[in-house]
Amino acid sequence: MPVEQLVALIGFVAVMTGTPGPNNLMLMASGANAGFRRSLPHIFGITFGCQVMLLGVALGLGPLLSRFPQALTALRIGGALYLLYLAWRLVRTRHLSETDRDARPLTFIQAALFQWVNPKAWMMILTGVATFSQPGRFTASVALIAAAFLVVGLPLISSWNLFGAALKSRLHQGRRLVLFNRAMALLLVASLYPTFGMEPGPVEAVSAKAPSPAAS
Template identity: 35%
Template sequence: MFLLTDPLYAFVLAGLFSPGPNVILITSSGARFGFKATLPHVLGVVVGVGITAGLTALGIGALLLAAPALEWGLKLIAGGWITYMAYKLAMAKPSATPNPDERPFTFVQAILFQWVNPKVWAVALAASAGFASNLPPLQEALRIGSAFSGTNFFVCLFWSAAGTLLAYLLQTPTAWRVFNLVMAAALLASAVMVFLS
């Protein structure tokens, strides 16, 4: 009942459900590799988002905002990594059977990606500032982190399943090529947004 009445969860759901790097990558992975193969990616995102949000609630986010050089460095890493992933997606084999060297994110890669995912930082900063409670710092970090992880688990499962179902519509190499290019363009747009935020 508490979860249904706490506005933090609605805010986190709205922030994480909308398209961003995680949604784009998980949807694409579901389509290209299938639901089961995408689960380590999903679980890594869930854990990584929770850690990032919890650390933000402890003040790491405020530190980034207070240190412009550190924030700029994080933006460069994020923009570069997301651009590289967009390139790889655009160049991916246009079929339902990816090249043997193409694999979905591992659990650890998905966790690490959250450290440079600008959307997660932005939503976590807003949640920490707008939905803080009177709890001690560690309990507040656990509250925010668990809200992000719990909510994002269902968000990631939804988008992974949506990608898996979408694969049934992608019956030709041309359809796959268009899908890969659209997902790569969306990912590249999110890389550009890193520098506009």
């Protein structure tokens, strides 16, 4: 991959993994409610889930979604319902005493599976493969994309959780935790706005770039 394209890839990954979205908002809320250590399975689950999704897209999931667009609609609806459930859970937590006893960050498996109904994760993976993979060196370029998401993305999503954990001690006072969790719940709901505007363009682009089974 040329240096210019590699720099562009790193910038793309930094923007996509470092900006607000369902994963980062949930990680910040998890850090504030449960702390960094208890959130580690959540962090690693996101990373693993995105890597598996990228592998699936590279192996031909993109063409499959292009052929059955109703699958994308089902993923959008499933993701929206799950995000509403997570927002409801946040609103229910009212005191840090409840948090210490009942706060349950997503497990490794839950966080990994959530990526399959996370619209931002789909947009990020599909756009990344469609833009930065090279038909002549498809496997090597996809491996480089995966490495970029791991090396650049993992520290960035961890920083959101660490920021939330840094706020935890300040939330002991008054109704701060209630207000914080309600704000996080509202932001999670707001993150649904682009869900149903996800275009099929990246799916079609991946379909055009991915080698056919006969070619491999």
